[in-house]
Amino acid sequence: MTSITTISQLELTFTEIAGTIFSITGNDTFILRADNGQNFFVDLIDELNTSILGLQVGKSVRVTGFLNIENNRFNLINTILINQDGTRPPLPIFGIQTISGTVGFVVNDSQFILNSNGQIYFVNLLDEFNAIGLGLQPNQIIAISGSVTLENGRIDVNSSRIIDGVNIPTQPPFLPDGEFPPGSIIGNNSTQFIQGTFNSDTVFGFGGNDTIDGQDGNDSLFGNSGSDSIVGGIDDDIIFGNVGIDTIDGQDGNDSILGNEDDDILGGGEDNDTIRGNTGSDEIDGGSGDDGLYGNVGSDSIFGNVGNDSIWGNEDSDRLEGGPGNDSIWGNEDSDRIKGGFGDDNIWGNENSDRLEGGFGNDSVVGNEGNDSIFGNEGNDSIFGNEENDSIFGNEGNDSIFGNEGNDSIFGNEGNDSIFGNQGNDCLESNSGDDTIRGGKGDDIVDGGFDLDFLLGELGNDQLSGGDGDDLIFGGKDDDLIFGGGGNDTLNGDMNNDTIIGQLGNDFIIGTSLKSGENEIDFLIGSEGTDTFVLGNSNVAFYSFAGSSDYAVVTDLNNLESDKMIVFGGDGIVLGPASVGTDQGTGIFVDEDLIAIVVGVTVLDLQSGLIFI
Template identity: 30%
Template sequence: MTDINNPTNVIIGDDADELIRLGSVGAAAGFGGNDTIVSAINGVVPGSLIFGNTGNDYLESKGIGDQAFGGKDDDYIVNDTGQGTLSGDLGNDTLYGEEGLYTFFGGDGADYIRADEASSIFVGGDGNDTLSGGEGNDTMAGGDGNDWAKSGPEGQSFLFGNSGNDTLISETTEANGDPDSVFAGRGDDYAYVSGSSIVDNPILVGDLGNDSLLVNGTSVDGAILAGDVDPSGQISGTDVGNDYLFVNSGNDHQLAGNAGNDTLELGAAGSNVTLAGGQGNDFLVGTANGEGLRAFGDREDDYLYFSASSAQLWGDNPNATEFGDDTVIGVGGQITLAGDNSNAGTDGGNDFLRASGAGNNVLLGFAGNDTIDASASGSGDVLSGGVGDDYYIFGAGDSIEADTDGINTYIGSGALDVTVTVQPTDSFGGDANFKIAGSQSNVRAIDSGGIISGDLPDLLTIGSANGLTNSGGGDDTLNVGNVTGSVNGGDGNDIISVTGTDGVAAGGQVDGGLGDDSIVAEVVAGSAVGGGGADTLALDSLTSSAVVTGGDGNDVFTIGTADAGASVDAGAGDEVLVVGGVGTVADPLSGAGVSLSGGAGDDTVAAATSATETTGANSFLQGGDGDDFLQGQANGGDTLSGGAGDDILFGGIATNSNIGAGTTTQFNFNNWNGDSLSGGAGADIFLFTDINQTGSTGQTLGTVQAGSNAGQFGGLNATVQNILVYGGTNVGGTVNSAANVDTITGFSSTEDRLFFSTGGSFGQTTAGTLTNDFFSGTPDFSGLVGGTVNTVPTVVGEGTSTTFFAAGTNIGAGDFFYDTTNGGLYTFYNTGGGTSFALVSVLEGAPTLAAGDIQFGTPGASGFVTL
């Protein structure tokens, strides 16, 4: 061992492995060999100079201001008492400082540099160096090579990666400490704030290369992350990197990718976070649980996807003058999504904007051919495409700003409360209401909603018309599945077809509008309106809630069946209203019925003769003003009111069931009730075509059994009738009152007439007034036995009483008898076995009736409906 106490001395070893210990400040050099050199302890500068030179040397610096140089090979240099400069030089060196202010130079080689409780400067130099800071304000520079540097837990450190693919770690756990700054330098660097850090406002800068800048953990706010910034602080030029910037949590962060195709990501950030992609095709994604997120793709083609609220997402940025084709997706509420900005003019990008989540978002395409989709968002979104050919997808409660630039497409998704004004050149579909601006022919189809078109002919197809549809002017064709909203043909001669199984649902309406329209529907439970013009309505089925109105014009109504409760008002004009059948009711005597009204004009209002229901609902037919023809249904007690004008009223005819021979057959009638006929003002005709529409029982009957129903009574205000029995013995049976007798109110002998068909069961074959006998008076029922039939007829056709009419009255087939007391009009007819009588009608109030009031003719000449 050599001790040097004179500072002016310089000790240089030889090639051997030497131990040199300085007793005072001086200089020592190992020269060759694996040397150990220890400097002297001193408290002032300058300190000692020690050199390891060649060999794997151990240099221990103990003085203030020492300078230690390892030289060649792999040296270990340490200072544990004060400040100094430690330089590894060549080789893979280890430099360690415990307390003090150190400057470390790793030199060439893969060096390890560490300081514990010191504020130091670390320079790694060439090679893949490892730099570990302590509890002080460190400055760390990796130099060339792939370096690893980590700041200490306390103090404010500056980390520089310089050249190479470096890993730079900021880890500050000191409460209320100062933040670190990390500059990655050239190369593909990995720089991050560790998850254990708790100090706000760190800075991470990428410089050139494909850098990764991350802030991990949950306790750091206000971080600044910037990719591609050169040492002068300027954004890098053409030599750019594709950087990855990530913040896991916290508030008030700023992330800027700058040049390159960068990825900027948020884990579960808080409030007031700003991201800017910069130049390049950038990818910005993440979640912000707080408000105030702002994300900008900047120039070129960027992708943004964020879950946030009260946020701004811009494909470019609000001040950009160059634009790309951006994708901007926001999940949440109160988000502004924008493709370009107002600077775009007509030269913006073709952007894709999509909002989903809570709603109340604003989607701004600006210039370019943009796709704007709010279909998965809640209500309250505002969509604006701007200049260009835009594609809109929207939902319920959204609004679309008027877009007259470009050829646009609109698709509604459950947006039945939304009405969109579109241009004639635009396309649309889905579920919404559309209003076509201008005058142009259109061929359009949507799934559900409504369409409002212009004045030229349109062809509109709507799967479910649950919005507002108006085809405007022109001769339009509307093909509709089901209607729960409103469909209006507008002006023009329109064709409206409703083909769905639900048809026009309750609450729905089909209106032909002005013009000669045609409306065809399978089912109507709501409202069908012909509107102005000569309309044709062909409606297969009316439910009990259906309301059908003709409007002005000479309309034709053809109705298949109508349930009790349905209402048809033909309106003004000369109408033809025909119902093929009336729906079944549980109790045919209940009075439930179908209302048919002709309104003003010369109308035909009728139930067709082909109706086959045997327990049909009653019909209420009203002719209104004009010369009307009213025909009741075959089965049911109808009420016919002609109103003002010269009307023809026909109660309808039924075909009674054939009651054949046998011992178990009972009497049966299809005619459940008589009709109520009121001609109203004017010269009216009441039409009768067959005995079956009266209270007749003139069938061929089998033996009447004891206790069986013996049939309907043929007289008025009495209890028994004429019973015809072909053989056998009548042992008694209960007899009922008359049924199926028409009642006429308001009959006027000076104006009205009773019209009977010729060649039928009424006995007269020539047209004109009655040619047979006409009798009047009060019939005598005193000889009849009330309640039961217990007189055995001896002649076929013989009645149970011979005193029904006054003595000497010679009654024959074809004669009529009028009960001047009760208003009953009876006719007599030949049944093949004798003469029977039937109560044809009751004239309410027993008005004056003469033979000249009874006329015969062919019913078809009077508008008889045989549909």
């Protein structure tokens, strides 16, 4: 640019002009026309190149706010706001404004370049913070948390929480001094095929639906606006799709990929990749290697594929699948569908009602908030429903299942499972295998299913059924209903007023705990088989401390089935008439304290069935 006499005559050193429109006459020269009608011929103080902003010679673009001119030149970095494509000028920034959909480029210690939905903002920090103090470095791209607050064109990091602390593993499309990196391959706003070399290239697609092939070397590839197709090639690449529906394939090497806006298809290829979809409903495939995959905003489909992957769905309802390998998967917000696949996986549904499947391997699956459906499937799994009302299926393997809060439905299915209902009114069923079930708090329904089970109702008015097999069942506290089912079972009502039905098999039935049974009235029913009713041990007669306020009612002592009744001692025991409602029978008294009423049995019949210890 030649000397311009009008500039010095107007004495524009450190002059501020407002409402400016500039016409681009060259790659770094401008004609400015202020609102007062004055024209200024200036160039850039920082050598920033107009093509970096997607601006073309001959276009007119409006600069909002105030523009500083220093000795015939203006500093674009200090300009408040410029429209990226040069066609739709944004509103001026006066006072406080918020912007969203933002990625921030750290230019230097106190300046940032913000890309918000296609508009570029050159801003400084409002306060005394610097980039280093925020843990950031020049040339670093950062993720912006929510909306960004601008006050007269500056960022208030205190009030807007603009830095979320998650570094996006890419590079900004220009250096802090405003120039392209040396040797960059630069496209334009048309649709192009751009091919890198066998060295480490930096490629900028700009506008248009570009096809970019990085080939060999550690490449930095930027699609920018338009729906681009980008291939990283061999080695460790950095790929930034930006605006548009992009298709990106990192191929070989440890690649860092950012889809950014719109619905992108992102593939890592081989080796250990980091992929972020950001906004839009993205499809992400990590390929082989130990990958870090982030869906972020939008309903994403993410597949870890081969390797030990870490997957975050984040916002919206996502479909997440680990594939082969030991994966860690977080659904986070909204209702997600997550499948671990092959390997020993760690899965967290987190917020809302999720469908979680462990797949093959020994998995750890955590539902957390929401009414979750959880399937452990093959392997020895650890499953935690946590909050709200969950449906949990352990399926194959020896599983440990914890319903925790809420009214849960838990099915252990195959294998030797340990099931804990914990809080809430739970329905717990083990099915096949030698299982352990503990109801916890609440009124639970517990079914042991097949094989040898240990069932404990714990707190609440529980209903427990052993099913087939020789089971050990304890009612716990409160008023329980216990069914032995098939097999030779040991049934203990434990505390409070219980009803115990032995059903099939030769059962061992105890109405109370190994304490006295004080203030309890238990109903003991043997049903079929040779049953033994226990009314005491070698130390104490049960139900012997509250007179007629505590006793057991035995409804079917059958000598023909060789049923027996075990009572404490022998001295002080008296048999006599007694009744329960309209049912007549024989009472058993210890030191004049009623301990049992045997319904439908005479004194003579009862004497032959007593065993004293």
